[in-house]
Amino acid sequence: MAGQTIGRIAAAADCKVQTVRYYESIGLLPEPVRSPGNQRLYGAATVERLRFIRHARALAFPIDAIRDLLSLADRPDQPCDAVDSIARTQLLEVEQRIDRLTALKTELERMIAQCSGGHIANCRVIESLGDHDLCVTDHGEEGGLGPPQR
Amino acid sequence: MAGQTIGRIAAAADCKVQTVRYYESIGLLPEPVRSPGNQRLYGAATVERLRFIRHARALAFPIDAIRDLLSLADRPDQPCDAVDSIARTQLLEVEQRIDRLTALKTELERMIAQCSGGHIANCRVIESLGDHDLCVTDHGEEGGLGPPQR
DNA sequence: CTTGCACCTGCAGTCGCTGAAGGTTCTAGC
DNA sequence: GCTAGAACCTTCAGCGACTGCAGGTGCAAG
Numbered sequence: 001m002a003g004q005t006i007g008r009i010a011a012a013a014d015c016k017v018q019t020v021r022y023y024e025s026i027g028l029l030p031e032p033v034r035s036p037g038n039q040r041l042y043g044a045a046t047v048e049r050l051r052f053i054r055h056a057r058a059l060a061f062p063i064d065a066i067r068d069l070l071s072l073a074d075r076p077d078q079p080c081d082a083v084d085s086i087a088r089t090q091l092l093e094v095e096q097r098i099d100r101l102t103a104l105k106t107e108l109e110r111m112i113a114q115c116s117g118g119h120i121a122n123c124r125v126i127e128s129l130g131d132h133d134l135c136v137t138d139h140g141e142e143g144g145l146g147p148p149q150r
Numbered sequence: 151m152a153g154q155t156i157g158r159i160a161a162a163a164d165c166k167v168q169t170v171r172y173y174e175s176i177g178l179l180p181e182p183v184r185s186p187g188n189q190r191l192y193g194a195a196t197v198e199r200l201r202f203i204r205h206a207r208a209l210a211f212p213i214d215a216i217r218d219l220l221s222l223a224d225r226p227d228q229p230c231d232a233v234d235s236i237a238r239t240q241l242l243e244v245e246q247r248i249d250r251l252t253a254l255k256t257e258l259e260r261m262i263a264q265c266s267g268g269h270i271a272n273c274r275v276i277e278s279l280g281d282h283d284l285c286v287t288d289h290g291e292e293g294g295l296g297p298p299q300r
Numbered sequence: 301c302t303t304g305c306a307c308c309t310g311c312a313g314t315c316g317c318t319g320a321a322g323g324t325t326c327t328a329g330c
Numbered sequence: 331g332c333t334a335g336a337a338c339c340t341t342c343a344g345c346g347a348c349t350g351c352a353g354g355t356g357c358a359a360g
Binding site for chain 2: 048051052055056058059060069072073075076077078079080081083084087088090091094095097098101102104105107108109111112115117118119120121122123125126129130131132139
């Protein structure tokens with residue numbers, strides 16, 4: 001088993017080749033062995049690791065949380081409280097983002113509903129954007145204010 | 151009316167001083183007049199403009215959409231269809247983000263619920279992260295895969 | 301007149317990639 | 331064996347929307 005090339009494992013994990021190299025550069029993936037011509041060659045374990053990372057990213061876990069999850073996954077005899085806690089934290093984050101976006105949705109719907117289709121001088125959308133006090137919800141910050149938590 | 155300093159208008163719009171300078175640098179705010187000592191001085195119109203921008207950002211409009219909205223707001227005699235359309239697009243984006251996050255939430259809840267509190271070797275959370283096929287929803291991409299649309 | 305805060309410019313860093321430039325290696329077909 | 335072209339290599343810059351810092355200047359109060 002000679003190992004897979006970077007292109008193959010990127011395809012297997014549905015990501016770009018550069019992304020694999022990026023993960024290696026930040027220490028999420030180990031440095032692989034190289035072919036005589038200096039090309040990276042990966043074993044099955046690294047492919048699995050990459051798929052794990054990609055799935056966690058698709059679930060919006062931040063890289064640092066994934067780093068923690070990976071080091072936990074490497075100690076199968078440990079209790080899984082820590083894993084649970086990371087996942088619960090992530091669930092909370094996602095729920096908070098949904099809540100904030102739902103407030104935005106409400107506000108946008110209200111603004112749009114008030115528009116009677118006239119001219120910009122009387123446009124409720126423009127007016128609402130100019131005056132936060134017209135808002136009914138407390139859509140605090142989502143949309144870039146503060147760290148994005150992607 | 152001598153004009154407000156940058157610190158005052160930043161406070162009035164609930165943002166950082168640097169952010170105001172940033173908006174100027176990307177052309178969202180006009181270059182203000184300067185005091186004899188080279189400090190920016192703003193009139194009431196710019197303060198309003200800044201508040202408009204901040205509110206639109208709080209509603210997650212991208213900067214480019216805000217640029218369009220501002221130039222529309224400057225032509226009060228135009229029909230407001232274009233404004234409406236930008237707002238509807240934004241509403242759609244927000245709804246799509248909510249949908250994607252809801253799928254993530256479902257998946258996270260499922261993973262967490264399956265965890266029986268044992269050891270990592272049997273941890274369902276770890277296992278689920280390693281195998282995308284265990285997912286019940288099609289949580290495509292939200293969490294950094296693709297442009298963030300903040 | 302001094303203290304200390306607010307302001308100035310310019311640049312680096314954030315997060316998680318993505319793209320491009322410019323070069324090397326591998327593989328398939330002839 | 332040879333050649334074309336795909337896939338690989340390294341390095342660096344850029345995205346969005348800010349934020350922070352360093353090193354310097356202006357200004358207002360006591």
